[in-house]
Amino acid sequence: MSAPTVRAAAGLVPSRYLLIGDRAYRGPGGGEAWFGYATRTATLIPLDRASAEALRSGDPAALAGLGPEECGRLAALHALVDREEDELATVTDGLRTGSARGSARSVTIMPTAYCNMACSYCGQEHVKAAHDRERSERVARRVEAMIADPAVDTVSVTWFGGEPLLALRVIRELSARFTAAAAAHGTRYTARMATNGSLLTVRTLAALHRDCALEEMELTIDGPEEVHDRRRITRNGRGSFRRTVAVLAETLAGGLAPGLRVGIRVNIDRGNEDSVTPLLHDLACLGLAHPQVTLHLIAVHSWGNDVSEVELAARAYAAREAEWLRTAEALGLHFAPLPVATVRTTCTATTRSGEIIDPGGRIYSCSEHPLVPGAGSAGVVAEVADLVGSAARPAGAFDDWYEQVGAGAAQCSRCPILPVCGGSCPKLWREGHLPCPSVKFNWAERLDLAVRRRGFTPLPPGPAHAPEQQNGEQQDRGQQW
Amino acid sequence: MPSAQILAPDPAERLAVRSVLFDRLRLTAGDRLVVALDRGRAGEAAWLAATARAGGVAVRMVAADPGSQVRTGRLVLGALAELRGGRAAGREAAFFLCAELLDHAVLRLPASLAAVQLPVPDWQEPAVRAARLAELCAATAAAPAVRVGTGGGAELLLRPAAGRPPRVEDGPAEPGRVQQLPGGHVHWPVGAADGEFHADGLIRINRPTRLGGSLGERPVSVELADGRVDKVRCADPVLLGLLERAVTVHRLDRLAAVRCRPVGGPPQVTLRLVVDPEHPYSTASAGLRITLGASASWAPEPQHREAP
Numbered sequence: 001m002s003a004p005t006v007r008a009a010a011g012l013v014p015s016r017y018l019l020i021g022d023r024a025y026r027g028p029g030g031g032e033a034w035f036g037y038a039t040r041t042a043t044l045i046p047l048d049r050a051s052a053e054a055l056r057s058g059d060p061a062a063l064a065g066l067g068p069e070e071c072g073r074l075a076a077l078h079a080l081v082d083r084e085e086d087e088l089a090t091v092t093d094g095l096r097t098g099s100a101r102g103s104a105r106s107v108t109i110m111p112t113a114y115c116n117m118a119c120s121y122c123g124q125e126h127v128k129a130a131h132d133r134e135r136s137e138r139v140a141r142r143v144e145a146m147i148a149d150p151a152v153d154t155v156s157v158t159w160f161g162g163e164p165l166l167a168l169r170v171i172r173e174l175s176a177r178f179t180a181a182a183a184a185h186g187t188r189y190t191a192r193m194a195t196n197g198s199l200l201t202v203r204t205l206a207a208l209h210r211d212c213a214l215e216e217m218e219l220t221i222d223g224p225e226e227v228h229d230r231r232r233i234t235r236n237g238r239g240s241f242r243r244t245v246a247v248l249a250e251t252l253a254g255g256l257a258p259g260l261r262v263g264i265r266v267n268i269d270r271g272n273e274d275s276v277t278p279l280l281h282d283l284a285c286l287g288l289a290h291p292q293v294t295l296h297l298i299a300v301h302s303w304g305n306d307v308s309e310v311e312l313a314a315r316a317y318a319a320r321e322a323e324w325l326r327t328a329e330a331l332g333l334h335f336a337p338l339p340v341a342t343v344r345t346t347c348t349a350t351t352r353s354g355e356i357i358d359p360g361g362r363i364y365s366c367s368e369h370p371l372v373p374g375a376g377s378a379g380v381v382a383e384v385a386d387l388v389g390s391a392a393r394p395a396g397a398f399d400d401w402y403e404q405v406g407a408g409a410a411q412c413s414r415c416p417i418l419p420v421c422g423g424s425c426p427k428l429w430r431e432g433h434l435p436c437p438s439v440k441f442n443w444a445e446r447l448d449l450a451v452r453r454r455g456f457t458p459l460p461p462g463p464a465h466a467p468e469q470q471n472g473e474q475q476d477r478g479q480q481w
Numbered sequence: 482m483p484s485a486q487i488l489a490p491d492p493a494e495r496l497a498v499r500s501v502l503f504d505r506l507r508l509t510a511g512d513r514l515v516v517a518l519d520r521g522r523a524g525e526a527a528w529l530a531a532t533a534r535a536g537g538v539a540v541r542m543v544a545a546d547p548g549s550q551v552r553t554g555r556l557v558l559g560a561l562a563e564l565r566g567g568r569a570a571g572r573e574a575a576f577f578l579c580a581e582l583l584d585h586a587v588l589r590l591p592a593s594l595a596a597v598q599l600p601v602p603d604w605q606e607p608a609v610r611a612a613r614l615a616e617l618c619a620a621t622a623a624a625p626a627v628r629v630g631t632g633g634g635a636e637l638l639l640r641p642a643a644g645r646p647p648r649v650e651d652g653p654a655e656p657g658r659v660q661q662l663p664g665g666h667v668h669w670p671v672g673a674a675d676g677e678f679h680a681d682g683l684i685r686i687n688r689p690t691r692l693g694g695s696l697g698e699r700p701v702s703v704e705l706a707d708g709r710v711d712k713v714r715c716a717d718p719v720l721l722g723l724l725e726r727a728v729t730v731h732r733l734d735r736l737a738a739v740r741c742r743p744v745g746g747p748p749q750v751t752l753r754l755v756v757d758p759e760h761p762y763s764t765a766s767a768g769l770r771i772t773l774g775a776s777a778s779w780a781p782e783p784q785h786r787e788a789p
Binding site for chain 1: 546548549551552555586680688691692719720722723725726729730731733762763764765766769787
């Protein structure tokens with residue numbers, strides 16, 4: 001996406017993808033400032049009073065008064081755009097282009113269909129099955145073919161399950177082949193893993209990082225010990241909280257996995273919403289307010305299963321999340337208040353450069369299909385054995401997502417956070433759920449956190465610090481997204 | 482050599498300045514020093530800078546931001562980067578002439594940086610200070626108990642640990658923390674503690690949180706019974722939450738030691754809370770330490786009285 005040519009201010013209007021905070025701040029240098037967030041560039045933008053008022057009101061005279069330099073700055077950040085531009089088309093074109101990029105391939109491999117936990121909110125059905133060497137060989141050959149493809153410069157593998165660490169031997173064997181192939185062909189290879197963490201040891205974690213190119217790991221901790229161990233119950237009845245956090249803390253404190261990024265995911269519903277704050281305090285006490293650790297607070301949603309009894313309403317969740325984020329910030333836990341990059345593609349389901357391979361060698365486009373009763377067979381787009389070399393997977397049910405959004409047929413077509421969200425989850429939209437990320441509802445609180453991080457302090461609310469005109473359109477938009 | 486006018490006017494103060502720079506911070510020629518100062522401390526900053534430059538140390542002075550430790554930290558790091566240029570060799574240090582008690586983590590300084598702070602102009606000749614500390618140590622060692630009085634009438638009665646007499650500690654500045662000056666304190670291993678301590682000085686938490694720093698606007702009250710934390714109070718809900726979880730879940734309920742640091746006014750007293758070594762919650766939090774400081778009265782009790 002390129003910046004529009006700066007013409008007379010009369011030709012520029014505030015972007016539909018611009019959010020403007022309503023608070024004034026005192027900067028480190030003593031001056032007053034307001035802030036906007038341009039989702040087309042995922043940029044936090046400091047504004048003076050005149051710019052904040054002009055962008056809020058969209059008043060041509062006020063915009064004309066900003067001067068060419070300020071207009072140029074705001075246009076370069078896509079806060080101001082050409083009046084004639086069809087921004088939705090620009091954004092969906094960008095998403096289509098990103099999704100069509102074949103040089104970056106991502107493969108989610110499920111090395112096992114079994115999980116040693118039986119979480120109440122999980123939509124997967126876990127079954128034990130013997131490891132099939134032949135299938136595993138076919139998976140290895142497919143990923144190796146991607147790595148060897150001269151048109152591909154990056155291959156990333158996500159180890160998923162079930163619980164992938166139940167198949168650690170398979171992961172190590174395949175990783176050895178993938179890293180060797182990547183070295184041979186000069187292709188960048190990276191790996192990440194989604195795990196429940198219960199089987200981790202310091203040695204395993206360090207080895208996965210060192211030997212298997214694991215750069216990112218997301219593990220789930222749903223609350224303090226008593227809550228986590230009740231919700232994420234292991235099949236042998238033993239709790240996993242203490243062991244998991246101890247391994248993590250020891251690995252990080254000892255510098256044993258120096259480049260590894262760890263995401264702590266907290267799945268939140270009515271059953272644990274009151275336990276999030278104590279968990280945040282515990283994480284700080286355990287030394288997990290660590291630069292390598294990022295906190296991911298996630299509202300529980302339907303995974304094909306019925307979670308309506310425990311699911312939190314989106315706005316109610318977002319309001320509570322804003323409180324948790326403020327606490328996390330005070331504790332020094334790491335998280336991104338606002339998205340720092342626009343999305344290239346929404347998920348594996350919206351790019352044929354992404355695919356999920358289940359333990360049976362079936363290929364899916366959507367990660368919410370494999371192992372899910374009723375959805376599993378419907379979501380299969382191919383068998384590994386059927387695809388030749390590194391050929392992209394066939395189109396799945398959601399590869400037309402941007403056509404739907406671009407045609408204005410989805411709520412996302414009207415949403416100002418589309419460039420940093422991409423529509424979140426096409427499957428949930430089609431099933432009639434609201435998959436919007438919390439930032440859609442609590443962006444103002446998140447913006448406040450991001451601004452404070454820059455050393456700005458909020459000024460008391462009052463007419464002296466409030467921009468004179470409120471943008472009615474934006475207020476309304478907030479209600480209608 | 483710097484002219485006499487810009488060095489400290491008093492010989493004892495000059496000795497103190499040199500002692501801080503070259504003994505405590507161990508600066509030598511080629512090293513880099515940033516002095517961050519509050520309004521009204523320019524004279525002291527000038528003495529420091531002149532003495533350091535005379536020793537071959539490169540110096541920059543920056544005005545501290547009294548409203549933002551984060552901003553002050555950024556200014557210090559920026560000044561160090563300027564001094565460094567492309568040259569990585571040599572040690573780096575920061576000297577804060579700031580009234581607000583500072584915390585290394587809140588300043589967001591790298592752990593490798595040595596930093597000292599003189600909150601009030603209290604330059605003391607090292608030998609005099611050493612004598613004062615030794616006197617306090619001796620008086621404390623001889624007492625069967627010490628009564629510590631803090632804000633709001635809170636009193637804490639401390640009894641010594643058997644066989645572990647108090648000692649004077651006056652080590653050099655350590656990287657990773659801002660050491661408060663004048664340096665040195667009496668370290669008092671605690672056997673039993675009963676009563677209440679009202680901390681309004683500095684809190685330090687040996688974890689990478691942003692909660693460390695001044696307690697001036699969020700004082701913490703700790704009630705102790707027989708050397709164990711019984712109750713914690715604080716108006717800041719986040720800090721209170723952390724302290725309560727630390728005490729009740731992670732078993733950080735032992736008062737391990739008390740430090741008394743004589744300064745110009747009332748001594749600075751610091752409690753060091755540690756995890757019960759026999760019943761740690763997790764290996765990950767077993768090393769958790771929290772120290773709470775306050776300006777306090779420190780009265781060795783000639784005769785043991787009952788706990789308040």
